[in-house]
Amino acid sequence: MTTFPLRLLLKGALLSTALVATTAQAQDYPPVIQSLEQQGVKVVESFEAPGGMTGYVGEMQGRSLAFYLTPDGNHVIVGTLLDEEGNNLSAASIQELIEGPKFAEAWPQLENSNWVQDGSPDADTIIYTFTDPNCPYCYRFRQQAEPWIEAGDVQLRHILVGILKEDSLTKAATILGSENPEAALHDHQASYEQGGIEVDRKLVSAAHMEVKANNRLMQELGLRATPSTLYKDDDGVVMVQGLPNPQALERMMGPKP
Numbered sequence: 001m002t003t004f005p006l007r008l009l010l011k012g013a014l015l016s017t018a019l020v021a022t023t024a025q026a027q028d029y030p031p032v033i034q035s036l037e038q039q040g041v042k043v044v045e046s047f048e049a050p051g052g053m054t055g056y057v058g059e060m061q062g063r064s065l066a067f068y069l070t071p072d073g074n075h076v077i078v079g080t081l082l083d084e085e086g087n088n089l090s091a092a093s094i095q096e097l098i099e100g101p102k103f104a105e106a107w108p109q110l111e112n113s114n115w116v117q118d119g120s121p122d123a124d125t126i127i128y129t130f131t132d133p134n135c136p137y138c139y140r141f142r143q144q145a146e147p148w149i150e151a152g153d154v155q156l157r158h159i160l161v162g163i164l165k166e167d168s169l170t171k172a173a174t175i176l177g178s179e180n181p182e183a184a185l186h187d188h189q190a191s192y193e194q195g196g197i198e199v200d201r202k203l204v205s206a207a208h209m210e211v212k213a214n215n216r217l218m219q220e221l222g223l224r225a226t227p228s229t230l231y232k233d234d235d236g237v238v239m240v241q242g243l244p245n246p247q248a249l250e251r252m253m254g255p256k257p
Contacts, residue, residue, distance in 0.1 A: 030069060032076045041065070045097045049081065050089070057097045062222025064098045066090035095238065103230055103237040106221055110159065110230060113217055114210035116181040118142070119155035125253060129229040130218050131158040133171035137243040138227045139192045144249055151257035158185060161214045161226065169211050170199045177207030 029043065033056065037043060041058045049055030052071040057064065067078040081089045110128045125148075131138045148154035160176050162169025171188070174197055178184035188197035218228065229240045231252050240248055250256065 030073050032074060033069060036067065036076065036078075047093060047097070050083070053077075055081075055093060057094050059098065059222075063224075064094045064222075066093050096235075099239055100236040103221070103239050107230075107232075107237055109217060110157075113159050114176060114207075114214050115157040115159045116175060116185050117155060118158055118182060118185060119149040120152040121155065123152055123155035125154045125231070126157060127154060127229060127231045127252060128157045128159055129227045130161055130214070130223060132161050132164045132168050132226040133175065133188060133196055134165045134168045135226040139189065141227045141229070141243055142189055144244070145253065147257050148253045153257060154253050159214050159217070160211055161218055162211050163215060163218075164226070167199060169208060169215075170204045171197055172211045172214075173204040173207040174198075174200045176210055177203035
């Protein structure tokens with residue numbers, strides 16, 4: 001994971017107008033919000049937030065964030081806002097205003113990427129997941145998904161990338177270039193703890209450019225970890241980064257068979 005340039009603006013930190021420059025920007029934002037723009041934040045949208053605050057969502061180097069202007073207009077809180085029940089209001093705002101529209105627009109790119117089918121072609125639920133052959137969390141995610149795949153409810157589409165280790169790309173290309181990529185993926189999964197699929201240089205030569213294209217797509221979408229998984233629900237497209245917890249898994253795949 002890359003280091004976030006706003007590392008000094010940690011969860012709950014306050015940024016005061018007394019400490020930053022306030023040169024006017026094209027948008028008519030308060031000076032303290034303008035200061036974030038000067039640090040490279042692209043402000044996407046504002047919304048009414050609890051406690052008399054004004055909420056904002058934005059992006060910095062492809063990474064989404066939420067921040068909140070205090071009622072006095074002189075300070076901004078950068079981080080996560082929770083309600084009394086512990087619900088993450090910041091994540092909900094980011095999903096609704098940034099990530100949902102962004103990934104809905106990108107869905108056709110996922111469909112046209114170089115993926116490996118894993119599951120029934122008749123499955124009701126299609127899920128795209130960026131998978132590195134050397135990623136232990138990708139391996140565990142596939143284990144978690146097994147009941148839904150075996151029941152024919154879910155089809156995973158693995159967008160194979162090579163980013164974690166020196167042989168990640170060659171393993172991914174060996175799977176993707178195989179005569180039966182789904183069988184090769186299953187062989188890799190079955191032997192993962194022993195090192196996974198054996199690299200075939202002929203297959204690597206045939207498919208390495210497809211893996212590189214997947215790497216570029218992942219980078220363009222601002223995804224920095226594997227697995228990064230995208231699926232559709234009633235509200236649009238949702239992205240889950242990393243290994244999903246049981247609740248997220250059921251939101252993604254439905255009730256466990």
